[in-house]
Amino acid sequence: MITLIYRGIVAIVVFFIIKNIFQEEKLTLQANATLVIIPLILRLLMIK
Amino acid sequence: MSIELIIFLAMVVTFIAGCFALKLPVSISMVFAAIIGAIVGGYGFPLRHLVEGMFSYVDTVLVITTAMIFMKVVQESGALDALSALIIQKFRKKPALLLCLIMLVIMFPGMITGSSTAAVLSAGSIMAPILMIMGIPVVETACIIAMGGLLGMIAPPVNIPAMIIGGGIDIPFVGFEGPLILLTFPLAFLFVLMFGYKYVKHFDYDEIAPKLNRQSIETHGVKIFIPIFVALILMVINKAVPSIPNLGMPLIFLISAVVGAFTGEKFSPVKVCTESVKSVLPVLGILMGVGMFIQIMTLTGVRGFIVTTCLSLPAGLRYLAMAVAIPLFGAVSSYGSASVLGVPFLLAFLSSNQIITASAISLIASLGDMMPPTALAGIFAAQVVGMDNYTPILKRFIVPSIIIVVWAIGFIILSNSIAPYIVFK
DSSP states (O other): OHHHHHHHHHHHHHHHHHHHHHHOOOHHHHHHHHHHHHHHHHHHTTOO | OOHHHHHHHHHHHHHHIIIIISOOOHHHHHHHHHHHHHHHTTOOOOHHHHHHHHGGGHHHHHHHHHHHHHHHHHHHTTHHHHHHHHHHHHTTTOHHHHHHHHHHHHHHHHHHHSOHHHHIIIIIHHHHHHHHHTTOOHHHHHHHHHHHHHHHHHSSSOOHHHHHHHHHTTOOSOSOHHHHHHHHHHHHHHHHHHHHHHHHTTOOHHHHGGGSOOHHHHHHGGGGGHHHHHHHHHHHHHHHOTTSOOOOHHHHHHHHHHHHTTTSSOOOHHHHHHHHHHHHHHHHHHHHHHHHHHHHHHHHTHHHHHHHHHHTSOHHHHHHHHHHHHHHHTTTOHHHHIIIIIHHHHHHTTTSOHHHHHHHHHHHHHGGGGSTTTOHHHHHHHHHHTOSOOHHHHHHTHHHHHHHHHHHHHHHHTHHHHHHHHOOO
16 A cells, blocks of 8 residues: 555656656756656656 | 776766866766766666666655655745744744744754755745844854754754765664754754854844734634644654554655645645755755766775775774865765765764764765855855855854864764663664
């Protein structure tokens, strides 16, 4: 149960980071956000 | 010159060039430094290790993000304004106590998010006008705010440098509350009185009363504080009743944030979440970069080289090296300093109590946020009070910095004697 809840939390965070990537205009800040999102997506999909 | 030193120098030079010559974000500079380190070390482009490094801080990323969402909810719902107004009204006749409580309010966002920037920019910006109206000069106000940010970052429940240092030698973030409280709160009270007491001995409450935002507490009453109480209760309930499963900090912050949506002023949850994620992304990026940087240092043997260098120093010199090197490396990032130098120094003091030592090193690492050229806490504190130049703040910080280092080293020296009384797992 707690694993599912935490996957939900990760999904929420991923959603808002992706939203931020599209709203952000500076390429370096988009790259920064992309960097953060990589491990979260891998965790969300339970790949790692 | 050993190959490890060459790799380390290549990484540091790449990082500095990325930050200052190419003006890249700290996180991206760290990624480049890690890649260059791997190439110089003969490992090519080790994608698996870079991803592995990022995973060191996935839990911390969730804690910081949810904490910032909670902090924004507390701010938007009016609870932070209400708390400030209530404290000033109740303790107006005891200026020393009032200053200490204002310091706690400034520290609060840092305590919750583990970020000095969050404390300076949120509670710091709210309390700055009040401190100045009370008669405290601009520079001293900025010093109080910056110090509140630094000590708030180290105070429990969330201390990211301590988490990073502990993570380096597999110590879970458990039992740190006692040492961190004793390391930070006495210093916070000392510094706020040192900077502000002589100016507020005879302050006039009637002068600042109209400038306090009392609207939210008058509209919603005590229920506006419910989200803060919910967070505090959920944090301690697992310690008091171990049979109740530990929810974890991210879930606690989210539950409290959801409660906060119904107890005060109305706000847009989507907007709050978007702004929160946007404001923490630079810090999250730094953590990812630090993770990669450390992973490549470990892969190439640079970390071991630093550890053995620290371990081989004579005992007295070890304290001096720690007191100088950790804050200096903080010019890069206080988190990076905690990771690159904090872990080796923790290993160097292996005979001391590890929880107290990690806590004390994290306190020294916090000084990195006042170290130019980055000096995040100093720069933001100067901005908040309307100063163009943060140099006067740095000058006022010299004595407090020495006190912080001496206080932290004192804890390390006495750690084994005091551990039974302050470390509760």
